[in-house]
Amino acid sequence: MSSVATWPTQAETWLDQRGKGAWIAAMVLGFIFFWPVGLALLAYMIWSKRMFSRCSKRTHSRHYGFKSSGNTAFDAYKSETLRRLEEEQDSFESFLQRLREAKDKSEFDAFMDERAKKARETSSKDDEPIEA
DSSP states (O other), X not given: OHHHHHHHHHHHHHHHHHOHHHHHHHHHHXXXXXXXXXXXXXXHHHHTXXXXXXXXXXXXXXXXXXXXXXXXXXXXXXXXXXXXXXXXXXXXXXXXXXXXXXXXXXXXXXXXXXXXXXXXHHHHHHHSOOOO
């Protein structure tokens, strides 16, 4: 009975280790062989946010760790380098987010300035005396 309960978990782990492409391939094959299976996989991928995750390999490095090379010095170097790269990626992504927000703000401010200018022009035309 326990093997029946664990096979979905084992299949999920196996697909996670192979990345988003494996999930998509499983979904497509599910649609080809028996469409409800493909539909169920698609629903699960959307529900679990696997479909929209940015980088599945990055997630795996945090969840599963890495296979040891047998050399502790190299493993420590590799772990530190990957940690540093992830920090750099996170800081770069936050920089890009701040850049997008600043661009959005400047575009919105320009829109509001243009709108206010048009409103002033319209009100100044309304204030002009009408000649008969």
